[in-house]
Amino acid sequence: MRAYADNDYPADHKPDWKVIAGLWPYLTEFRGRVIFALSLLVLAKLATVATPIALKYIVDYLDQNRGADMVLWIPVWLVVAYGTLRFGSTLFNELRDAVFARVAERAMRRVSLRVFRHLHQRELAFHLDRKTGGLARDIERGTNGISFLLRFTLFNIVPTALEILMVSGILLVVFNITYVLAIAVAVVVYVVFSIRVTEWRTRFVREANARDNQSNSRAVDSLLNYETVKYFNNERYEAECYDRDLEDWEQARLKNRLSLATLNAGQALIIGLALIVIMAMAVREVANGEITLGDFTMINAYLIQLFIPLNALGFVYREIRQSLVNVERLFKLLGDEPVIVDKSNAPALSVQQGEIRFEQVRFAYRPDRPILRGVSFTIPAGHTVAVVGASGAGKSTLARLLFRFFDVNEGRICIDGQDIREVTQDSLRSAIGVVPQDTVLFNDTLYRNLAYGRPGATEEEVHRAARMAHLEHFIRSLPDGYDTRVGERGLKLSGGEKQRVAIARVLLKNPPLLILDEATSSLDSLSEQSILSALKEISRQRTTLVIAHRLSTIRDADTILVMDGGEIVESGNHDALLARDGHYAQLWQQQHQTRSAD
Incomplete structure (x- = not known):
């Protein structure tokens, strides 16, 4: 329309x-x-x-x-x-x-x-x-x-x-x-x-x-x-x-x-x-x-x-x-009816272990421009799988499909064997926590933005989430504390502070599945290290999909998938991929040289 x-x-x-x-x-x-x-x-x-x-x-x-x-x-x-x-x-x-x-x-x-x-x-x-x-x-x-x-x-x-x-x-x-x-x-x-x-x-x-x-x-x-x-x-x-x-x-x-x-x-x-x-x-x-x-x-x-x-x-x-x-x-x-709708009498998603599986997934935003070409991989329950690759390789599309912002054209995505198109969107999204690349906040107080992760949470639960996200010291330094207004789209906060708010929200939501979509791509090295420690805490014991731009942030991932042209071209842990001297090793070398030049 x-x-x-x-x-x-x-x-x-x-x-x-x-x-x-x-x-x-x-x-x-x-x-x-x-x-x-x-x-x-x-x-x-x-x-x-x-x-x-x-x-x-x-x-x-x-x-x-x-x-x-x-x-x-x-x-x-x-x-x-x-x-x-x-x-x-x-x-x-x-x-x-x-x-x-x-x-x-x-x-x-x-x-x-x-x-x-x-x-x-x-x-x-x-x-x-x-x-x-x-x-x-x-x-x-x-x-x-x-x-x-x-x-x-x-x-x-x-x-x-x-x-x-x-x-x-x-x-x-x-x-x-x-x-x-x-x-x-x-x-x-x-x-x-x-x-x-x-x-x-x-x-x-x-x-x-x-x-x-x-x-x-x-x-x-x-x-x-x-x-x-x-x-x-x-x-x-x-x-x-x-x-x-x-x-x-x-x-x-x-x-x-x-x-x-x-x-x-x-x-x-x-x-x-x-x-x-x-x-x-x-x-x-x-x-x-x-x-x-x-x-x-x-x-x-x-x-x-x-x-x-x-x-x-x-x-x-x-x-x-x-x-x-x-x-x-x-x-x-x-x-104008929504394109993504629940099937009639669709059941709620039941997360027992938290295994995520992509099976021959094909997807295109436009018919003449395919993004994913038969992608298949599994994230075992409680494991962390990182996806890397050049811009336009289809990394963020994986996260959008998992959250069901879009439906796959071919293949399927399953959580504990359940096709996500067969369950309700509400139950699917309740089970997934997202720390996005660009955290946008409401023009409201810091407390209300933190509590948005679970609006019914108690004040103590909100404060605990802030502590776990390493926000407590920052909040105490503010004259108005939790009542500080963050401005339009959170512009009164720095990139690192907004990322910590996003992490606190996810901690408050406490979902079994986690998506980290380039959560540190816009941060400086000092802020990045602080955010990484917080991310490690929230991903512990959770099935986690990490979309990464900086390879240094995913060295500890259980498995790293390298995408190129909408396909997975390499997979393995950090050391194994470096030893293979392929796409991942080239990306690592390029980023290492760039940082050295800076």
């Missing part, structure tokens, strides 16, 4: 109005609340429609009793009724919103959680290809779009249509059909004009949004690269580029404003002409004595009540149209 941004979503894309039907499950969860909210909506509209009638009787009573002895309590009670109806209309609308709030907010919550879970179920390939910014905007706009559609479809379009029908019925019964026809013609012309002009000006709205995004991106990018700008004395150049973007934004905004003025002026013209025609009809009938002054007032009040909600039709239509597109994207995202 492609996540479109404001400025690259196809302008000719038409929203699918069937999307509204997909919102029905979110209404049925609180069916009683929805029915109650709709009842309050009807009561609010009845009060609104009855208000001009009360006003009519006030005016008629005052007009007919002008200059005569007047019974004071009658107009007083009519005024009280008029005020009560106005208050009732507002009260019922507010109660309606309060009752329906739970429905809309729960719908947003349900969808957000559903999308969140769905994204975590998606395969690694999806997350490698995604545009995080566009994906986040799709989720945000989609959930907000659901709330907007629920509210405005039920509480703007439906009430307006209901009010038009009620008013038309009253005018038809009390007066004559010409008023109904005049209002119907005005409403149809108004709606058609608003929809057509809104469709026309949508491109200007999109263009303004695109130029706004472009200018903001330029400003943010320039400020984030403040030091680079200073290094090359390019302040003036950056300002000129930003001003060009702002000029484009200014022109786009101008077009947007002018098109909006056209829409508003056209709507006002239609309303004005409708008022002139209908009020002229009423004036003629008042002059002929066919209707009273109160009737005239009632007709005027009804026209005002009808055209106030219609006045926002252009905005409402545009927003509903955009919300439909946003919700459609969100439902499309939810409709």
Whole structure:
């Protein structure tokens, strides 16, 4: 699925109005609340429609009793009724919103959680290809779009249509059909004009949004690269580029404003002409004595009540149209099924010994570029097997396949004789601990990042894991200790400190199987030795697969596999491979010479 941004979503894309039907499950969860909210909506509209009638009787009573002895309590009670109806209309609308709030907010919550879970179920390939910014905007706009559609479809379009029908019925019964026809013609012309002009000006709205995004991106990018700008004395150049973007934004905004003025002026013209025609009809009938002054007032009040909600039709239509597109994207995202799924009634993985076996495994990320070509090897229970080789040989792919980020194309991977495709992903990943090459931390406290290895762990267990990972001394040196915030992606910590956090997490998780994926490749020699001692501690009594770049880190491995071109070309321990004077010996010699030169 492609996540479109404001400025690259196809302008000719038409929203699918069937999307509204997909919102029905979110209404049925609180069916009683929805029915109650709709009842309050009807009561609010009845009060609104009855208000001009009360006003009519006030005016008629005052007009007919002008200059005569007047019974004071009658107009007083009519005024009280008029005020009560106005208050009732507002009260019922507010109660309606309060009752329906739970429905809309729960719908947003349900969808957000559903999308969140769905994204975590998606395969690694999806997350490698995604545009995080566009994906986040799709989720945000989609959930907000659901709330907007629920509210405005039920509480703007439906009430307006209901009010038009009620008013038309009253005018038809009390007066004559010409008023109904005049209002119907005005409403149809108004709606058609608003929809057509809104469709026309949508491109200007999109263009303004695109130029706004472009200018903001330029400003943010320039400020984030403040030091680079200073290094090359390019302040003036950056300002000129930003001003060009702002000029484009200014022109786009101008077009947007002018098109909006056209829409508003056209709507006002239609309303004005409708008022002139209908009020002229009423004036003629008042002059002929066919209707009273109160009737005239009632007709005027009804026209005002009808055209106030219609006045926002252009905005409402545009927003509903955009919300439909946003919700459609969100439902499309939810409709894309994960590639890696559990088989029906798959059992949980049972780890008795912890033997790992790759059997004639073939795999390719793309059909035209094979990565693994019939790889077979076994890691006996409790042993450590290291895999080395040049970049692109397929080392890290072995770890990804074992963790089932991807499924093999041919062959199989077994743990204690169980094909990992036949067991649940949850049980498989619970049994494997990973110390990755690049440890990414959450922007939270050090304690919470450590406890992430097992969120239910006690404080003492977290502290013990930190001690075993040789983090205790470092944490004590921090002013805030375990409450120190590590920053975005853990950037406030050094590479070695982040690696120790990763090791502590795995110790806390305490899995029977372990993957060390180039866990020391980015560290200096001093940090490397400290990390290696911690790694030896956690790999003791565990079946361990080590993906290594620095050969010095895997000298003590039980078996070393040398990969080249997606195949295992050598295997044995460190001394035996050196004696063979093959691929491994060449790699060792190259790294030894590089270190000596450094």
